[in-house]
Amino acid sequence: MKRVILATALCAAFIGAPAHAEDKVLNLYTARHYQTDEALYENFTKATGIKINRIEGKDDALLERIRSEGDNSPADVFVTVDASRLAKADELGVFDTVDSEVLNARVPAHLHTNTWYAFSTRARVIVYNKAALKADQVQNYEDLAAPALKGKVCTRSGSHPYNLSLGGALIARLGAEKTQAWAEGVVANFARQPKGGDTDQIRAVAAGECGVAIANSYYFARLLKSDKPADQEVISAVGLVWPNQATTGTHVNVSGAGILKHAPHKAEAKAFLEYLASDEAQRYFADGNNEWPVVPSVKLDNTALAKMGEFKADTLPIGDIAKNVAEAQKVFDRAGYR
Ligand code: FE
Numbered sequence: 001m002k003r004v005i006l007a008t009a010l011c012a013a014f015i016g017a018p019a020h021a022e023d024k025v026l027n028l029y030t031a032r033h034y035q036t037d038e039a040l041y042e043n044f045t046k047a048t049g050i051k052i053n054r055i056e057g058k059d060d061a062l063l064e065r066i067r068s069e070g071d072n073s074p075a076d077v078f079v080t081v082d083a084s085r086l087a088k089a090d091e092l093g094v095f096d097t098v099d100s101e102v103l104n105a106r107v108p109a110h111l112h113t114n115t116w117y118a119f120s121t122r123a124r125v126i127v128y129n130k131a132a133l134k135a136d137q138v139q140n141y142e143d144l145a146a147p148a149l150k151g152k153v154c155t156r157s158g159s160h161p162y163n164l165s166l167g168g169a170l171i172a173r174l175g176a177e178k179t180q181a182w183a184e185g186v187v188a189n190f191a192r193q194p195k196g197g198d199t200d201q202i203r204a205v206a207a208g209e210c211g212v213a214i215a216n217s218y219y220f221a222r223l224l225k226s227d228k229p230a231d232q233e234v235i236s237a238v239g240l241v242w243p244n245q246a247t248t249g250t251h252v253n254v255s256g257a258g259i260l261k262h263a264p265h266k267a268e269a270k271a272f273l274e275y276l277a278s279d280e281a282q283r284y285f286a287d288g289n290n291e292w293p294v295v296p297s298v299k300l301d302n303t304a305l306a307k308m309g310e311f312k313a314d315t316l317p318i319g320d321i322a323k324n325v326a327e328a329q330k331v332f333d334r335a336g337y338r
Contacts, residue, residue, distance in 0.1 A: 036288035087322030118254030120291035145185025152211030158337030167328030183335035221290035221304035242311035
C-alpha cells in the first residue's frame with residue numbers, strides 16, 4: 001500500500017515539475033479582452049508550443065507600464081484598439097520594426113505601417129432617428145455640419161481616440177481648414193454636450209434626444225445581436241448609414257499590434273503576429289468584437305454583420321490617419337469640439 005502511494009506521489013511530482021528554462025514563452029500586453037480571445041491564445045500555444053503570459057489593462061496604463069519598465073520590460077507584444085493609440089505607442093518609440101513576408105502578404109498595405117499591423121477593422125458609422133430625419137440628410141460625415149441639423153447631432157467627446165482618428169481621416173481628405181469648419185459645424189449642431197460612449201449615443205438617438213450620432217460599427221452590431229427587448233426597440237427606431245459611399249468611403253479604424261523594441265522574445269513575438277494573420281485567428285480576433293478580418297480572403301459567419309451589409313471603406317493608409325491625430329486634436333480644440 002505504501003509503495004503505491006509513493007509511486008503516485010512521484011508521478012504527481014513529475015507532472016507538476018516546474019517549466020524548463022528553454023520553454024518558449026510570449027509576454028503579451030493587451031488592452032483587448034473578449035471571450036473568443038481565450039481560444040485564440042490556446043490555439044496559438046497548441047500550434048507553436050509557445051506559452052502566452054497575458055497582462056491585461058487599459059491602453060494608457062499598459063503603455064505607461066511599458067515605458068516605465070524601459071529596457072527591462074518583459075513585454076513582447078502590445079495589442080490595442082484604434083490607430084490613434086497605436087500611433088501614440090509608436091511616437092513614444094516603444095515599437096520595433098517588423099519584417100515579415102507572411103504579414104506583408106496577408107495584411108493589405110494600407111492596414112499596416114512598418115512598426116504595427118492591423119488585425120481587424122471597424123467602421124465609424126452614422127446612426128439616425130428614422131422618425132426625425134431622412135436617410136438622405138445624413139449620407140456623409142460632412143452632412144453632420146449642415147445648418148439643417150441644428151440641435152440634432154450627438155457624439156462622444158471630441159478628444160476620444162475614435163473621434164480624433166476620424167478627424168485625422170478628414171484632415172487627410174479635406175485638409176485642416178475644412179476639417180476645422182466641419183468640427184465647428186458639428187459643435188453648432190449639438191443636441192447636447194458630448195457625454196457617454198458610442199452606445200449611449202445610439203440609445204439617445206433611439207430615444208429622440210438626438211437626431212443623429214456617430215458610432216463604431218461593432219456597437220451597432222452588439223445591439224443588433226442582443227435579445228433584450230430594450231435593445232431591439234433601439235434598433236427598430238434607428239437607421240444605419242455607411243457614410244461617404246458616393247465619395248471617399250466610410251472611415252475605417254483598426255485593432256492592431258506591434259512587437260516591442262525591448263522584447264525578450266522577438267522570434268516568438270513575430271510568430272504571434274503571423275499567427276494573428278492566419279485564417280483561424282482572423283476569425284476569432286474579428287468575430288469576438290463583431291469586427292471584420294483584415295485578410296481579404298477570410299470571411300466571417302456573423303449574423304449582425306451580415307444584416308448590416310456591404311459598404312465601401314475608405315482605403316487611406318492607416319499610418320497617414322494616425323499621423324494626423326495630433327493635428328486633429330488641435331483642430332478640434334480650436335473648434336471647441338471637446
Ligand atoms: Fe470601443
